[in-house]
Amino acid sequence: MKSNLSKLVGAAVLAAGLTLASSSAANAANLDFSFDQFTGDAAEVDISVSDTADGLGEGDLLFTVKVGEGYIADITGLYFNISDDSLLSGLSVAGLNGVDISATEFNANSVSKVGGQYNNLNGGGRNRGDDVAFDIGVAFGGGGASPGDDYQEASFILSHNSTNLTLSQFSLQDFGVRLKSVGANREGSSKLLGTSTEYVAEVPETPETPETPETPETPYTPPQSVPEPGMTGALGLLAIGGLCYRKRNRKS
Helix, strand or coil, X not given: CCCCCHHHHHHHCCCCCCECCCCCCCCCCEEEEEEEEEEECCCEEEEEEECCCCCCCCCCEEEEEEECCCCCCEEEEXXXXXXXXXXXXXEEEEEXXXXXXXXXXXXXXXXXXXXXXXXXXXXXXXXXXXCCCEEEEEEECCCCCECXXXXXXXXXXXXXXXXXXCHXXXXXXXXXXXXXXXXXXXXXXXXXXXXXXXXXXXXXXXXCCCCCCCCCCCCCCCXXXXXXXXXXXXXXXXXXXXXXXXXXXXXC
């Protein structure tokens, strides 16, 4: 689903640049971006989508959601779109580092809540005259801060059963995050919306063409004097005449 949140988020979205990571693969990179709340208590999240993490299978992507520096909150849900809706039926999610993936939803342009009635991104968005709906929803834990279920950071791997996923499929797509237990008193709640940064494939640098070695100079050979043809003939006649004269003198 294409991005349609420009009216909804307005100046609330804080977009960061695309950060490229070095890799042997031509499309290896991270999509890194941040945004803040459109309704509820003040909060900010940082999101990273990577295809270069250690141990990541070919065609898999690593998603990481992290509460912004200086804020406290429990991440309970991530919502986002994919550029090709035909891939939705083959997607699967696996939590990392003990993160409990309590529910998932895959439904084009239809996901606004996942894992419970209150783990949603509607309400504030609809009050602004727009429905908020995504292609994918991922719920973390039980929906509120409790021992072992208080995610300041949550990571998971997104896979497809037959197609390699790429960063370009999540470039310039809408994202949303649901936060609960926000603030030092852990009593707040926030809904955040934004758009991912644009993915630009890293183009390998063209190697420099080596310089052609200079051709060594040919050593100078001075020209040699060659007698002219007329002079050569005259010298020959003089030699023959000399021989004849000597023969005559001997006979006499």
